[in-house]
Amino acid sequence: MIKLVATDIDGTLIRESSSVLPEEIFDLIRELRKRDIYFAAASGRQYMGLKRLFAPVADQMLFISENGSNVVWKDEELYASVIDPNLIKEMQEYAKHFPNMHLTLSTTKAMHSTGSDDLSYRKMMVDGYQNDMVFDDDEDGTKLKVIKMSLYCESGIRPYAKEIEDYWQGRLNTVVAGAPWIDFMKPGTDKGAALQFVQQYFQVKKEETLAFGDNHNDLGMILAAGEGCAVSTARTAVKEAAKHIVESYEEKGVIKALQELLKKQK
Structure with missing residues (x-):
C-alpha cells in the first residue's frame, strides 16, 4: 500500500525549465490526499518557484526543494541544510x-x-x-x-x-x-536523505513509498523508495537503480502511473 509519492519535476514530469504542468496532476494530487497519500514535489528548483508551479494544490502537498536541502509542508519549514x-x-x-x-x-x-x-x-x-x-x-x-x-x-x-x-x-x-x-x-544532503526524513516525520515505510526520477540527482530518492521508477529517457544509472520504468514526460508517464496507482488502491 503506497502512502507517499515523490516525483522529480524537470525531465521527469515536465520539460526542463517549463512553467506549465500537465493539467491532470492537480486532480491526481487532490485524490491522493483524499486517500491519505502524501505527494511531494522533489526538485532542484526553489521552494517558492515550486509553490507557484503547483499553486492550485500547494496547500495539500510536500515540497522537497533545492535537491533535498529544504523540506516544506503547509508553509512550515521542516528541514534546511546550510552550507559552510x-x-x-x-x-x-x-x-x-x-x-x-x-x-x-x-x-x-x-x-x-x-x-x-x-x-x-x-x-x-x-x-x-x-x-x-x-x-x-x-x-x-x-x-x-x-x-x-x-x-x-x-x-x-x-x-x-x-x-x-x-x-x-x-x-x-x-x-x-x-x-x-x-x-x-552540504555533504549528506540529497533528495534521498530528504525523502528518508519525510518518511520518518510522517511515519511512512520505505516499501510504502513511490518515487519517480530521471537524472543523477534523483538516484538517492529512487533508492530510498520501495517502488523506485525511472522515466524511459532517464540516465542509465537511474534506470539501473529503479525497480520500474515508466514512459517519458512527453508521454505523461508519471501521470499514467499515478492514475494506475489510484485504480489499484481503491
Whole structure:
C-alpha cells in the first residue's frame, strides 16, 4: 500500500525549465490526499518557484526543494541544510574560472545569482523556473544562509562535470541536475536523505513509498523508495537503480502511473 509519492519535476514530469504542468496532476494530487497519500514535489528548483508551479494544490502537498536541502509542508519549514560560509566564498572565486557559467546561491527565501546583464538567463530563471531572484554579480555569499549552490552552463555542464566533481570531492555533495546544471549541497544532503526524513516525520515505510526520477540527482530518492521508477529517457544509472520504468514526460508517464496507482488502491 503506497502512502507517499515523490516525483522529480524537470525531465521527469515536465520539460526542463517549463512553467506549465500537465493539467491532470492537480486532480491526481487532490485524490491522493483524499486517500491519505502524501505527494511531494522533489526538485532542484526553489521552494517558492515550486509553490507557484503547483499553486492550485500547494496547500495539500510536500515540497522537497533545492535537491533535498529544504523540506516544506503547509508553509512550515521542516528541514534546511546550510552550507559552510567558507565554502561559499571559495565557490565564488572558483566560479570565476568558468566565464561561460552563472553561479547561483540558494537560500530558503530567494536565489542569488550572477548574470545580471544576461537577459535570456534572467528570463529563464524568473519566467521559466518561476524563482524569486536577486541578480548581483558582487554578492557576498558569506552573509547568506545558503542551502544550495549551482553552476549553470547553457551549452551543457557535462564536459566540465568530472573536473568540478573532483575539485569539490569530500567537501560538498556534487550532482549533475540536468543538462545545464551542476548542484552543490552540504555533504549528506540529497533528495534521498530528504525523502528518508519525510518518511520518518510522517511515519511512512520505505516499501510504502513511490518515487519517480530521471537524472543523477534523483538516484538517492529512487533508492530510498520501495517502488523506485525511472522515466524511459532517464540516465542509465537511474534506470539501473529503479525497480520500474515508466514512459517519458512527453508521454505523461508519471501521470499514467499515478492514475494506475489510484485504480489499484481503491
